[in-house]
Amino acid sequence: MNRPEAEKPLDLPPIFVDRALDRPLFIEPLRTAQVRIGHLTGSLEVHAHNDHFDPDTPDETWISHCGQKGWIVFTKDSRIRYRQMERQAVQKYNARLFNLATRKNMTAEENAQAFLKAIPRIAQFVRRHKPPFIAKVSRYGQVEMVLDL
Numbered sequence: 001m002n003r004p005e006a007e008k009p010l011d012l013p014p015i016f017v018d019r020a021l022d023r024p025l026f027i028e029p030l031r032t033a034q035v036r037i038g039h040l041t042g043s044l045e046v047h048a049h050n051d052h053f054d055p056d057t058p059d060e061t062w063i064s065h066c067g068q069k070g071w072i073v074f075t076k077d078s079r080i081r082y083r084q085m086e087r088q089a090v091q092k093y094n095a096r097l098f099n100l101a102t103r104k105n106m107t108a109e110e111n112a113q114a115f116l117k118a119i120p121r122i123a124q125f126v127r128r129h130k131p132p133f134i135a136k137v138s139r140y141g142q143v144e145m146v147l148d149l
Helices: 024-032 059-069 084-092 108-128
Strands: 015-017 035-037 040-042 046-048 072-075 096-100 133-137 143-148
Touching (some): 096 108
Parallel strands (some): 072 096
Antiparallel strands (some): 133 143
16 A cells, blocks of 8 residues: 655655754754655654764764764764864765855754755755765755765
């Protein structure tokens, strides 16, 4: 028996939100939004950094965890791609990072809206690009490859 379209899982891996974005005003809009990917509408599976790790956990630890689980990462730490340990973890564990790249200080709600706008493009990007990679998300929801490892 086929499930109705609304009940089918979205074609997007679970999302991990790093500690830089792990705020209720960012997390809750992601968890409660009904997003459309292709012909499917549903909710996102969102994991917050603080639900799984201590605040001072090294980045390479949670990056390796996310890569092993097949989760995608939302971050606003644009320096990850320049730090050797984090970059090696992305590469070794086939991680998929999406960095919010903005020049303006945005509120948690604005950050969440930028990622929500980008969800269809993120889903398409994940289907088209094999991990590991680091991509950037603009405040307008555009997605672009930064580092294809």
